[in-house]
Amino acid sequence: xxxVIAEDDALLREGxxxxxxxxxxxxxxxxxxxxxxxxxxxxxEPDIAVVDxxxxxxxxxEGLRAAVEARRRHPxxxxxxLSAWVExxxxxxxxxxxxxGVGYLLKERVGKVxxxxxSLHRVAAGGTALDPEVVSQLLVRRKxxxxxxxxxxxxxxxxxLMAEGLSNAAIGxxxxxxxxxxxxxxxxxxxxxxxxxxxxxxxxxxxxxxxxLDH
Amino acid sequence: xxxxxxxxxxLATGLLTAIASWLALGVLLLSVVIxxxxxxxxxxxxxxxxxxxxxxxxxxxxxxxxxxxxDGPWLHRAQRVLADPDSRRDGSWLVMHALFxxxxxxxxxxxxxSLVQQPFVPLLWWVVPGGIENSFGVHVNxxxxxxxxxxxxxxxxxxxxxxxxxxxxDARLARTLLAPPRASLEKRLAEVVATRAAALQxxxxxLRRIERNLHDGTQNKLVGVVMxxxxxxxxxxxxxxxxxxxxxxxxxxxxxxxxxxRNVVRSIHPPVLEDLGLDGAIQALAARCxxxxxxxxxxxxxxxxxxxxxAYFAVAEALTNVxxxxxxxxxxxxxGVSGQKLTVVVHDDGKGGADEKRGTGLxxxxxxxxxxxxxxxxxxxxxxxxxxxxxxxxxx
Numbered sequence: 001x002x003x004v005i006a007e008d009d010a011l012l013r014e015g016x017x018x019x020x021x022x023x024x025x026x027x028x029x030x031x032x033x034x035x036x037x038x039x040x041x042x043x044x045e046p047d048i049a050v051v052d053x054x055x056x057x058x059x060x061x062e063g064l065r066a067a068v069e070a071r072r073r074h075p076x077x078x079x080x081x082l083s084a085w086v087e088x089x090x091x092x093x094x095x096x097x098x099x100x101g102v103g104y105l106l107k108e109r110v111g112k113v114x115x116x117x118x119s120l121h122r123v124a125a126g127g128t129a130l131d132p133e134v135v136s137q138l139l140v141r142r143k144x145x146x147x148x149x150x151x152x153x154x155x156x157x158x159x160x161l162m163a164e165g166l167s168n169a170a171i172g173x174x175x176x177x178x179x180x181x182x183x184x185x186x187x188x189x190x191x192x193x194x195x196x197x198x199x200x201x202x203x204x205x206x207x208x209x210x211x212x213l214d215h
Numbered sequence: 216x217x218x219x220x221x222x223x224x225x226l227a228t229g230l231l232t233a234i235a236s237w238l239a240l241g242v243l244l245l246s247v248v249i250x251x252x253x254x255x256x257x258x259x260x261x262x263x264x265x266x267x268x269x270x271x272x273x274x275x276x277x278x279x280x281x282x283x284x285x286d287g288p289w290l291h292r293a294q295r296v297l298a299d300p301d302s303r304r305d306g307s308w309l310v311m312h313a314l315f316x317x318x319x320x321x322x323x324x325x326x327x328x329s330l331v332q333q334p335f336v337p338l339l340w341w342v343v344p345g346g347i348e349n350s351f352g353v354h355v356n357x358x359x360x361x362x363x364x365x366x367x368x369x370x371x372x373x374x375x376x377x378x379x380x381x382x383x384x385d386a387r388l389a390r391t392l393l394a395p396p397r398a399s400l401e402k403r404l405a406e407v408v409a410t411r412a413a414a415l416q417x418x419x420x421x422l423r424r425i426e427r428n429l430h431d432g433t434q435n436k437l438v439g440v441v442m443x444x445x446x447x448x449x450x451x452x453x454x455x456x457x458x459x460x461x462x463x464x465x466x467x468x469x470x471x472x473x474x475x476x477r478n479v480v481r482s483i484h485p486p487v488l489e490d491l492g493l494d495g496a497i498q499a500l501a502a503r504c505x506x507x508x509x510x511x512x513x514x515x516x517x518x519x520x521x522x523x524x525x526a527y528f529a530v531a532e533a534l535t536n537v538x539x540x541x542x543x544x545x546x547x548x549x550x551g552v553s554g555q556k557l558t559v560v561v562h563d564d565g566k567g568g569a570d571e572k573r574g575t576g577l578x579x580x581x582x583x584x585x586x587x588x589x590x591x592x593x594x595x596x597x598x599x600x601x602x603x604x605x606x607x608x609x610x611x
Contacts, residue, residue: 009435011468015442022446059431084430084438107434111441113449 001124004046005030006037006063007082008055016050016110023117032056034066041070041077048124052107053083053090064090071102078124082107086133095128095209103129103165122165128209129165136160150192158185163209219375221553222382223323225274229312229385230320232270235263236313243306257302264305264393267312271389274382276556276608278590279393280403308392319385326375333368337361410585428479436472440465484524493523494550497530501548504534506541506563511549518557522607525587526550526559529580533561533603536576541565541601552609556589559605567599580605 003025007013010032017030028044031037033056041049049070055063067079078101081094091104103123109131110116119129148156154175161171172182186205189195195204239260246252261281268279329350336355340347346356350371355361443465451458480486487496494512501508518526530548537546543565550559569577577593580603584591589607 009431009439011439011471012435012442015439015446015464019442019446019449022449054431059427084434107438108441110438111445113445116445 001048001121002026002028002044002046004028004037004040004044004049005051006032006034006040006049006055006066007052008032009052012052012107019110019113023113034062034069037066038070038073041074045074046077048078048080048101048120050080050082050120053081061090064093068093076101078102078126080105080120080123080129082110086131086137088134088137091130091134099207100126100128100205104134105129105131106133119165127165127205128163130163130209132164135163151189155185155189155192158182159189159208162186162189162205217553218379221274222379223327225270225382226320226323226378226385228270229267229316230324232263232267233312233316233320235266236309236316239263240309240313243309260302260305260309264308267308267389268393271386271393274554275386275390276554276606278588279390280406304392308389311388311392315385315388319381322381323378326371326378330368330371330375333364333371336364410588425479425483428475432475433472433479436468436475439468440472443468484520485527488520488523488527493518493526496523496527497548497550500527500531500534501546504546505538506534506543506546508534508537508546508548511547513551515550515552515557518552518609521587522557522609525583525589525607526557526605528583529559529591529603529605530561532576532580536569537561537563537565537601540569541567541599543599543601555609557607557609559603559607561603563599563601565599565601566597567595567601568597569593569595569601577603 003020005013005016005020005027007016007030013030013032017027020027028046029040031040037049037051049067051063051067051070053061053063055066064081067081071077071079079094080103081090082105083090084107086104086106094102094104101123103119105116105119109119123129148159151159157175158171161174166174168179168182168186172179175182189208190204193208195207239256242252242256242259246256265281268281272278332350336347336349337358340355340361346354346360349355349360349364350367353360353363353367355363443461447458447461447465450461485496487499490496491499492515494510494515497512498510501510517523534546534548537543541563543563546561546563548559548561550557552558577591581591584605584607587607589605591603591605593601593603595601
């Protein structure tokens with residue numbers, strides 16, 4: 001798996017490179033600003049880009065803009081965005097109009113290397129990885145609005161875990177329910193959100209997550 | 216002693232403006248006869264009264280805003296002078312000050328004059344045929360009478376120590392007449408609102424700065440720690456011997472994070488102010504400055520925390536500018552409290568030309584100082600020197 005990194009903090013950039021190389025992954029380039037990042041993506045055609053949200057020159061959301069731009073230019077590129085804090089609108093902006101291959105994690109998740117690599121592989125394979133913090137923000141917000149009120153509390157819970165990127169088996173484990181029950185809940189979510197058509201376009205799980213973020 | 220000097224200076228300059236007031240009153244009487252002179256007289260009076268306002272501000276450390284300037288077309292001005300309450304107040308001040316300012320000023324100057332005279336009385340009385348007049352109606356024409364100079368000098372010195380009281384009395388009188396009348400309290404309120412808004416804005420900018428320092432500095436360093444520990448953990452599983460390096464790097468990163476955190480905390484309210492007081496803290500700043508810097512501080516005592524912090528950051532910012540931009544070889548910082556104000560002056564021998572619009576540093580100082588009702592002035596002609604003067608009121 002070939003990776004391009006964009007992170008302006010030298011310590012984190014080198015640490016991330018070291019960490020990924022130690023795991024036998026191919027870090028093609030580690031850049032510290034949006035322009036270099038975009039050229040590196042064009043040059044190395046990586047499978048996935050790991051991008052910090054805050055970058056020069058204004059240190060607001062240049063990294064996110066660069067990630068969105070990189071995906072516009074290279075639709076197959078998977079992007080994992082790292083941030084010092086979670087902002088749900090960022091997640092939404094990243095996922096809008098895509099078919100997966102997007103992740104949004106708090107920076108410190110990198111420390112749990114096994115989980116981080118898991119998320120990285122999942123996103124590179126076209127899945128999603130939303131930070132549990134993002135998901136819990138969304139769950140808090142859900143209480144105040146009824147856009148997804150068609151879903152039962154259990155179904156919403158399952159959808160939240162799907163957004164985090166968990167597999168059916170992992171969701172079953174987390175909620176202590178059988179694989180069959182998980183399957184049933186997910187089927188209901190798809191049905192209620194109108195994702196039951198088997199037109200083969202994109203990943204229904206990702207679309208469900210998008211619907212989740214949309215409301 | 217300082218208070219006596221300040222009182223003497225206040226009363227003596229008061230004598231000068233009182234004399235000017237007499238002249239102005241004369242011109243005023245004349246222009247009552249020759250009415251067209253009135254619009255020309257009014258600015259003259261305004262100028263004299265404004266000088267008094269500045270004199271009073273210097274003495275009390277509280278600024279007294281001047282009324283709206285008299286401008287506009289001639290006829291409009293003439294109307295203004297007659298209708299304007301500010302002008303009428305100026306007029307009544309002129310009369311009061313002509314009377315009391317002359318009296319108080321004469322007492323102050325006379326007192327000092329008589330005191331200076333005393334050593335000369337025993338030396339000179341026998342030179343002048345028929346003796347000389349001394350204070351308190353004493354006529355000196357014998358050695359016995361000449362020796363009276365000792366008690367006379369003592370009494371005069373004692374009276375001199377009471378000069379600050381006289382000056383305070385005069386200042387109190389002046390304050391009631393020169394302070395803005397009730398009507399302009401609205402204007403004052405608008406000023407307060409504006410400075411409060413500036414303070415809030417400065418506060419907001421300060422919060423953003425702290426937030427950014429915490430997120431991009433401290434937090435990143437801590438993420439680095441977590442990351443290095445993650446690497447150490449993975450290495451430990453695969454190749455225990457190689458984990459040490461990652462652990463050491465994690466340790467370094469944790470040390471850096473602490474250092475960052477200390478810096479952020481220091482920038483909020485420098486603990487050095489608590490420990491060393493304002494002069495000690497600024498001494499430390501001066502010692503750290505790459506340009507040799509001499510500090511002159513006088514009996515500061517403890518001042519309100521906000522005033523100390525504002526003065527500290529003003530000097531810190533000014534010395535940073537001196538080191539970065541001025542090309543100076545020496546810098547001087549002086550701090551002094553007199554009356555009810557703290558005056559801070561930072562002065563260098565650099566090339567000058569400090570552009571206030573370019574850097575936000577001076578803006579920051581101004582905002583912080585204005586929020587405390589103080590003033591900050593920069594004088595920096597091309598070729599230097601650059602002088603920053605910050606005056607902060609100190610309510611005791």
